[in-house]
Amino acid sequence: MTIKAVVFDAYGTLYDIQSVASVTEEAFPSYGEIITQIWRIKQLEYTWLRSLMRRHQDFSVITEESLAYTLRVLGLKAEPGAFARIMEKYLHLDLYPDALATLAALRGCKLAILSNGSTAMLSALVKNSGLDRVLNATISVDSKKIFKPAPDAYTLIEEVLGVPPTEVLFVSSNPWDSCGAKSFGLNVAWIERVTPEAMALACVKSDVVPPLTMFKAIRTQMDELGLKPDYRIHALSELPGLVAAHEP
Template structure:
């Protein structure tokens, strides 16, 4: 990553990369019932689908609204799930737990002199709550929400937020995401990309390959 060596900018997707998108459901799994994991998977997949469709239509609503709508859809698809947990789930999602290695890896990168940022579909209030709830607010030079562009990743204007904030070219950036579609978009944009493949998913978008793939963020420390 020659460009990244020169600029030392590391940008992270938030949900699924830094913050565990299934933590909210696990927290309330007993109250939800035996199909809590299924509900969590549907919730996440619909949340993403809604962002892609909204971006294609040019009909933006913020990510928190999509999160609420996706949860309501998940409840409709899993009728035996306890709907009285809805507000508890949303409150937990607002302050999702970070993955176990996140703080150590970010501290290590910062100690090397790296500049750090988040680029996320999440709304500003969601990101503020998640970052503060995990005590990470001292680590990031920028927390960037696509809300400023009124669309969602993988639209190129969302990645423009990074190069504008840091006043750099795309190849000066190392971009990390657990979402393969996000890695494809960021690669097409010109970032150096690292796929954090936490769940061992098969590769896709092979014409837009990441420079590296790791099971968690610890791999960044060996690049």
């Protein structure tokens, strides 16, 4: 089956959410990285918990609430303006260095983002990074009132692009998102950005396990959910070759 559309997750896949660390470090010296790690864990947890409780809330609210939680747990108080400056960075995240060239090389396919982000957050992010010029669609789960990995979220791809799941390649660095997409029936390429070897080495070298290594590990290693992505790659730049090889 030919791949007719390549659909990307946004946060952590095309956009480096760790790039928030520059702003959090400025606001809270020496806490910058740990803030981004806890923030991300809680941001994800809240999307899943709210979906299960049937108390959907806009992703921007969830992002604010998980940041508030993070600062509280760390015993940090944001000075006026700092909270807003950190949140603002979410609209100006750095693209991974190979993102633009990869998208350009894939121009033969329909290209889109499918993200838990709200329509407003995604529009700003895509515009600020210049991706609005190369993407055919930026799809937020907003209209479904439920977050990935619920099947309803992935149905939006066919609804918006008109391409059936078997002809879509879904790309995510998030293990849970890769599993959700696979469970739904999409072709899936999972980007493994931190290898298990690098993780194990970091553990051996340090006083058992450094906290940042650990937080990164539990977000970047493939989960045990009884599902396996079709492809395991290490960078966006591998995608054009992969799509070409997938042709019948």
